Amino acid sequence: MSDPMGFLEIARQKTAYRPVNERVKDWDYVGPKTLPLEQNLQQAKRCMDCGVPFCQSDYGCPVHNVIPEWNSLVGSGRWEEALKKLHATNNFPEFTGFLCPAPCENACVLNRDNQPVTIREIELAIIERGFEAGLVKPQAPREERRERVAIVGSGPAGLAAAQELRRRGFQVRVFDKGQKPGGLLRYGIPDFKMAKYVIDRRIEQMQAEGVEFSLGMSVGTDVSINDLQRDFDAVLLAVGAEAARDLPIPGRDLAGVHLAMDYLTVQNRVLSGEITSAAINAAGKRVAVIGGGDTASDCIGTARRQGAAAIYEFSLLPKPGDERGRETPWPLVPLTLKVSHAHEEGCERLFGVMTTGFSGQDGKVSQLHAVQCETKDGQLIKKAGTEFSLDVDLVLLAIGFVGADAKIASVTPGLVQRPNGTLAGDVNGMTSLPGVFVAGDARRGASLIVWAIAEGRRAADSIERYLHR
Numbered sequence: 117m118s119d120p121m122g123f124l125e126i127a128r129q130k131t132a133y134r135p136v137n138e139r140v141k142d143w144d145y146v147g148p149k150t151l152p153l154e155q156n157l158q159q160a161k162r163c164m165d166c167g168v169p170f171c172q173s174d175y176g177c178p179v180h181n182v183i184p185e186w187n188s189l190v191g192s193g194r195w196e197e198a199l200k201k202l203h204a205t206n207n208f209p210e211f212t213g214f215l216c217p218a219p220c221e222n223a224c225v226l227n228r229d230n231q232p233v234t235i236r237e238i239e240l241a242i243i244e245r246g247f248e249a250g251l252v253k254p255q256a257p258r259e260e261r262r263e264r265v266a267i268v269g270s271g272p273a274g275l276a277a278a279q280e281l282r283r284r285g286f287q288v289r290v291f292d293k294g295q296k297p298g299g300l301l302r303y304g305i306p307d308f309k310m311a312k313y314v315i316d317r318r319i320e321q322m323q324a325e326g327v328e329f330s331l332g333m334s335v336g337t338d339v340s341i342n343d344l345q346r347d348f349d350a351v352l353l354a355v356g357a358e359a360a361r362d363l364p365i366p367g368r369d370l371a372g373v374h375l376a377m378d379y380l381t382v383q384n385r386v387l388s389g390e391i392t393s394a395a396i397n398a399a400g401k402r403v404a405v406i407g408g409g410d411t412a413s414d415c416i417g418t419a420r421r422q423g424a425a426a427i428y429e430f431s432l433l434p435k436p437g438d439e440r441g442r443e444t445p446w447p448l449v450p451l452t453l454k455v456s457h458a459h460e461e462g463c464e465r466l467f468g469v470m471t472t473g474f475s476g477q478d479g480k481v482s483q484l485h486a487v488q489c490e491t492k493d494g495q496l497i498k499k500a501g502t503e504f505s506l507d508v509d510l511v512l513l514a515i516g517f518v519g520a521d522a523k524i525a526s527v528t529p530g531l532v533q534r535p536n537g538t539l540a541g542d543v544n545g546m547t548s549l550p551g552v553f554v555a556g557d558a559r560r561g562a563s564l565i566v567w568a569i570a571e572g573r574r575a576a577d578s579i580e581r582y583l584h585r
Contacts, residue, residue: 118191122161128231129155136461140420143307143387145214146457156190156241159234163187166225170447171235176223178570179206183220183235190238199246202239207276207573208318210247211301212566213240214310217410219564223447247317254324261285263583266348268292268335271299272565273556274354275322276572277579282327284580289348290327293334295390299356301565302388303381306414308421308457312388336527341552350551350579354572355524357517357557359537363406367474372481376411376514383418398424398510404484405463406430406471407514410456415512417458427463428506430484434491435467470498474511484508517562536561544578545571553579 119126133139133146165184170176172183182201189198202209216236224232246252265281267274270292282288296302298315323329333339335355344351360375367373374396382394398419405415408431419427440450459465470489476482488502519537532540532548538561539554541547547554555575556568 118188119161123164123226126158126162130234131237133457140461145311146308151241151244153241156238160187160190160238163233170223171220175447176220178567181205195245196251198242199251202242207279209239209243210314211272213243216566219449222449228446254321255283257283257285259285263349265350265579266344267352267354269299269354269356270297271301271356273568273572276569277352277576278327279322280573280576282325288327289330291330291333295332297329303384304377306418307387308417336523341528349583352575353554353558354556355520355558357519357562359518359521361516361518363513365473370474370476370481371479373474373511376415376512379512380414398422400425401509402426402507403510404428404508405512405514412514413456413458415514416463420461429463429465430469430471431467432470481511520558545575
């Protein structure tokens with residue numbers, strides 16, 4: 117470690133977001149324009165270099181970043197060496213640096229006293245400094261190989277697999293239905309969480325390395341998996357878990373009730389210039405966001421910037437406490453109350469509420485109907501006499517995802533989709549179709565970006581072994 121006494125002498129200090137009244141007026145990143153590098157250097161010195169670093173275990177980091185090692189290097193001012201260590205395990209540390217909820221910090225030994233090392237911010241400082249210094253450059257393959265690999269999906273899993281396979285010499289082509297690569301990184305994540313230039317600069321690097329992209333190509337419509345099997349030596353399905361969980365209650369078909377990702381995608385396409393106006397817009401409206409996760413938070417921040425008159429967030433589960441419960445002991449992620457930057461920007465949060473229906477006039481939603489509920493013996497029970505209604509103009513359903521798009525399996529004979537919506541694969545990720553692999557959310561179910569990157573890297577290993585069997 118760079119400072120054996122650092123964790124005793126240096127207090128944890130996170131980088132503050134920009135002031136609320138400033139950041140809600142634009143779509144820029146909620147944090148500062150430049151990272152406080154000196155602050156991150158000091159924070160890195162707090163790392164204890166634990167004998168058993170839980171931060172880099174599966175509890176903390178699915179890609180197994182060697183966190184104590186690059187913390188020590190940063191603490192000593194050796195940023196370029198830290199960048200090499202970081203890239204050795206993570207193809208896109210800027211994606212995780214901006215977007216990961218940092219399970220590594222939950223697993224940090226110092227988090228036993230709620231003062232973990234600011235690992236995510238240090239990671240982001242390393243990679244941003246690397247880009248600024250021109251240290252992130254295209255890497256030529258170790259050798260050229262003739263085998264061709266098709267990757268369906270350009271989210272973090274697909275991109276990680278593509279970069280790994282190309283650097284090993286394979287001929288790689290990425291197919292995606294979007295007009296630009298990035299998947300939900302581009303179309304589902306608001307700019308105030310991660311600007312799209314962050315994706316673009318990586319795509320430019322990958323293209324310089326020889327990865328090819330075929331965009332606006334929907335598998336199952338424009339090209340079939342069987343076609344890809346014929347034309348390529350291996351295929352990877354990294355199509356995500358984009359099938360959203362719906363809410364089949366009375367009034368669901370009213371105008372103004374939308375899936376969250378439809379809402380977020382439209383706004384992202386407006387900001388990118390793909391379309392000129394948002395068909396779903398919260399300006400001047402009373403908005404209800406149903407759900408309590410990251411997607412719900414993204415909807416709240418987007419609605420605030422669009423000029424919503426009022427924003428409500430409805431969570432089915434009871435309000436979490438502020439302290440770690442016995443059911444989630446360290447190093448597990450605690451079930452505590454999370455307050456995101458979007459919550460700070462203004463919304464009313466309601467917990468323990470079950471939405472029972474919508475009503476409206478002239479085919480448009482105007483009221484949300486709900487009832488308070490509680491958990492007994494693991495079951496949600498409605499509380500008698502607690503029914504209420506709320507005037508709303510826009511409802512956004514952000515209640516999770518139920519697996520890969522069913523159309524992919526339905527048009528692909530022999531491809532098995534499990535009851536939970538994931539695409540079936542063996543221990544190596546091989547599906548029931550020879551030479552066709554699956555990785556990321558399509559295999560695991562909806563999960564974290566860091567898991568997607570880990571999945572993509574492991575899929576690259578499996579495909580390499582398959583092609584050299």
